[in-house]
Every structure is written in C-alpha cells, then in structure tokens.
Amino acid sequence: MTDTTDTTDTAGLDAEDRKIVTLARSARARNGVPEGAAVRDETGRTYVAGTVALESLKLSALQTAVAMAVASGATSLEAAAVVSAAGTPSDDDRAAVRDLGGPDTPVLLAAPDGTLRVRVTAG
Numbered sequence: 001m002t003d004t005t006d007t008t009d010t011a012g013l014d015a016e017d018r019k020i021v022t023l024a025r026s027a028r029a030r031n032g033v034p035e036g037a038a039v040r041d042e043t044g045r046t047y048v049a050g051t052v053a054l055e056s057l058k059l060s061a062l063q064t065a066v067a068m069a070v071a072s073g074a075t076s077l078e079a080a081a082v083v084s085a086a087g088t089p090s091d092d093d094r095a096a097v098r099d100l101g102g103p104d105t106p107v108l109l110a111a112p113d114g115t116l117r118v119r120v121t122a123g
Helices: 015-031 061-070 089-102
Strands: 038-040 044-052 077-084 105-111 115-120
Touching: 015 038, 015 044, 015 061, 015 077, 015 105, 038 061, 044 061, 061 077, 061 089, 077 089, 089 105
Parallel strands: 077 105
Antiparallel strands: 038 044, 038 077, 105 115
C-alpha cells in the first residue's frame, strides 16, 4: 500500500538529507512552533528542535538544534535542515551551523509542506 499523506518534495536529496527534512517538519508540527529543524553530526546522529520563544530566551529552531548537538558532544555537522515559512535561512542560523560545521556545511530550507525551497552552504 502506498502512503500518499506525505507530500514532501525533496527530489535530488539523498536519503539522509530527506530524513533531516522530515524530522524538522515533524518537530514543527508536533510542537506547534513557527520552525522545526534538524542537524546531523559527524557520526550520523541527529538532533531535532523547534523554535524556543521564552520571555528570557529566544532561539530559532536551527540555533536550538545546533546547541543540542554541541551539548551532546558533537564536534562537527554534516548537514542542517530547517522547515519554515521563510524564503531563505537567516544569517544567524547559517552562522550557528558554520560555527560547528564549517562554511561548506549544507543548509536545507523547506516549506511547511516539506517542499525543498533552497539549499545553501553555511558559509
């Protein structure tokens, strides 16, 4: 039986990149937040997060996912994905990915329906 509930259009992405887009999308939906994000570290572990919007602490979903990776001992990133209504990843998001993964780390931005909008590097 074919599952037709997932309308994610991630053509051109490998299975691991599709996975982090799907995880980011799930985090956004599950938590009812503006953004969901996922990053994959140098060992293949993934870290998934949503937007943090407390009175005393505000982090984008991607900044939160990077912080979770660092706090868990990651020393580098292979890729990052964010699901958002935005048209491009923010400079702050790309900087967070660059700080841990380097300038060549791919950053994938997908629409809320999972359609890949843009692939850039953190650089």
